[in-house]
Amino acid sequence: MSVHDTPGNRRAVTAGVDWAKDNHAVCIIDSDGDPVERFTVTHTKAGLTRLNTILDRHGVDEVGIERGDGPIVDALLAAGRTVLVIPPSQVKALRRRYGSAGNKDDRFDAYVLADTVRTDRRRLTPLLLDGEATIALRKLCRARKDLVAHRVAATNQLRAHLQTALPAVIDLFRDLDSPISLRFLARFTSQDTIDWLSPKRLAAWLSSVGYCGRADPAILHARITSAARGADGDHGQALAGITRAYLATIQAIITQIEALAHQITEALTQHPDRQIFTSLPRCGTIRAARLLAEIGDARGRFPTPASLACLAGVVPSTRESGKARIVAFRWAVDKQLRDAVCDFAGDSRHSNPWAAELYNRARNRGHDHPHSVRILARAWLDIIWKCWTTGTAYDPAQHRALQRLLNQDQTVAG
Structure with missing residues (x-):
């Protein structure tokens, strides 16, 4: 055993798993980015057991992978490892770090995932799974x-x-x-x-x-x-x-x-968070269930309302270079979450005066209906995030912007 391999002086290692239907390519690298071992495991119980056995042998605690669900992720989490999800779109862009061709190769992608965990760990968020319910x-x-x-x-x-x-x-x-x-x-x-x-x-x-x-x-x-x-x-x-x-x-x-x-x-x-989402305006059973299901119950996944809004795709993507500044539609989002949030926001304006005013102001500024709904959804997510993190139901009486609007209307009517 070399000095680097002694238990007290073992070099930090990371791993990358290129997920596939039948076989998964795995690459383990050391702290210098040099490959330690490359291998392939089958998508079976024996294959996933072999994966964890080899990772244990090398002392791998953090694994990069392209998707955050499925038996392989469950097996890695059950073994106590930190799983870091790097979307395929990012992996495609990261390939050019290592060559101009950027060709797709499972073994190479496994290395890219492992090396990204090594070099960009501070930018990656560990996967937090929702509860079974x-x-x-x-x-x-x-x-x-x-x-x-x-x-x-x-x-x-x-x-x-x-x-x-x-x-x-x-x-x-x-x-x-x-x-x-x-x-x-x-x-x-x-x-x-x-x-x-x-x-x-x-x-x-x-x-x-x-x-x-x-x-x-x-x-x-x-x-x-x-x-x-x-x-x-x-x-x-x-x-x-x-x-x-x-x-x-x-x-x-x-x-x-x-x-x-x-x-x-x-x-x-039977869900413990049901009162949070069923209390929202025009949120019937199916709509409340979709919102709850897509936002989830892992509070640590969204430390701020902005992080939730970005994943939901209801805030624009801004690009600046010199004097040029482009504000464009955000494409890299959770489309299921965006659909659930926009479905709720678009209908909430029919019963909530505050939501109706925000929507109408957006339309008056020249925005089309989908854009106006996303603007309203962004505002709603601030409220939903607050209710979600504190475990409290939405109360119109405690919604200060809504109450100010209602008081103004009463004053004008008087």
Whole structure:
């Protein structure tokens, strides 16, 4: 054993792991940046055990990796190591430190990750995982969001199909994927069946399914008769089979969306931070759950409201060089977090006067709707961060900017 390898005088080492689907390339370097060992482990229990065994042998405490989730990260954290996440976009830029080509290579990327941990440790934030309840809630919310996107896509396919098969149904009710629209299509799948309808028969059918819409049956029947005719006869029957296939698909997706919504409600009810997010204006169960899930419960991840706002992408990116100063849209963000925050902020203006004023002022300055919503979201994140870090619910009576605005309105009214 050399003098550098003695337990009391061992050189500090770091490691980088280039994450992949089946195999992970690993590089261990010493304090001078020289590779100590390079190896590959499989994405199996035995492979991850071997990874930790080799890291233990070299005394590696800090590991750089491109993503912050998955079994490999869980294995590293369970072994007591500090995991430092370096996004792929940064790794791509860092490759040019070591050569002008900047080519992608798994073994080389593992070295880049390890050396970045060695040289830029003070700029990297250790990975802090949320609690299991928050992680589960996040997966539920994201799965529901994906299914909603599938429902929209299937509905658009149905709408395109109905342009030929049955145009009268497309704009008959408000939404093509609403329960009444789907029930109508299930009963009247072709032009031949729709031709059977009269105002009286349509009114009777609507009453039998409990339709409570405001449109008069006579008006609905007029929409049917004024629309272009769809396919009839044998051709219409063939297209009706396609209509039923789309209906079954959409109905199955809707059923699973409702099942996930029920699970989200149960998970949110049991979460210790639920009162923080459910107290926000126009924050129903799903919206509160998304905000909670995307912000998380690891308080150390966001030491300031600005750090939360930057990751959420609701503050611009500023570049300056000489006399030139460019303020641009921030692209390198957590898009799921930005979507959740902007969804909440955009709707909050309908019930909160302070939010409405901030939004309207932004629009009056010439900003478009998305930009104005991001400005409002940035302001909301200051409040949400304060509630989140102190564990207190949002109280409009304690919101000083809101109270000043309300008092001004009362003064003007008086």
